[in-house]
């Protein structure tokens with residue numbers, strides 16, 4: 001392994017932002033551990049990386065604690081440590097609170113929130129022992145305000161902020177960094193797999209999603225934020241204004257949010 005080569009574990013590496021991160025980090029010469037459920041997609045991403053030999057595929061289901069813990073045990077046994085852990089795997093939602101069955105709320109919390117908590121707790125002891133490591137939590141701007149049809153998704157992303165911000169306060173003085181990333185609209189398949197009120201895939205690429213920032217540019221900005229050891233970063237286009245409206249002109253946020261045509 002080269003001296004500056006880092007071991008980076010990326011969840012959600014089979015498409016979108018995770019896939020784009022894999023290509024860019026591979027170009028920089030790092031060793032990648034790629035996780036998601038679809039093994040054939042992970043193989044495709046591995047083969048498209050600059051150095052497929054410096055990639056290990058680790059299929060897992062983020063809704064299953066046993067999968068996550070087993071994967072972490074194997075990774076720690078094989079590599080001893082992970083330099084950068086990226087909690088990126090996730091699913092979105094397209095359903096009103098009043099219609100959504102509770103299983104959907106639980107599934108989204110498991111995949112988008114608890115999976116990261118479980119994996120963090122598994123890898124943190126080795127990071128603390130080595131006095132180094134970087135945990136990157138891919139949240140969303142909807143982790144900072146409510147948005148129609150995304151109740152469970154917003155809840156999971158808000159929970160991430162509470163957890164990872166607290167984690168930063170506890171471990172930053174021990175040599176470990178935590179970066180919370182809040183993308184706006186990024187052009188990926190996220191809406192395709194978003195859950196409906198009964199937990200079925202939404203099955204459509206929303207037009208607004210398509211017009212979002214490219215996953216490649218988003219990945220570039222995430223990597224820059226990680227290099228600069230930023231605590232929190234917002235990535236997107238004009239939709240980022242909602243973050244500042246909510247914070248500094250809340251009445252404007254409430255006015256706009258209540259008028260948003262849900263998609």
Ligand SMILES: NC(=O)c1ccc[n+]([C@@H]2O[C@H](COP(=O)([O-])OP(=O)(O)OC[C@H]3O[C@@H](n4cnc5c(N)ncnc54)[C@H](OP(=O)(O)O)[C@@H]3O)[C@@H](O)[C@H]2O)c1
Nearest residue numbers: 012014015016017036037038061062089090140186188190
């Ligand atoms: N696109 C946006 O506009 C946007 C905005 C804000 C935040 N984000 C966040 O960015 C992250 C990546 O999303 P994306 O936009 O790149 O969407 P994407 O292309 O749909 O990618 C989602 C990734 O998560 C994985 N995943 C989903 N459910 C999983 C499960 N149960 N177990 C393991 N892996 C699972 C998927 O792989 P498999 O299906 O192979 O398992 C896929 O690799 C998510 O956390 C999302 O919330 C996206």
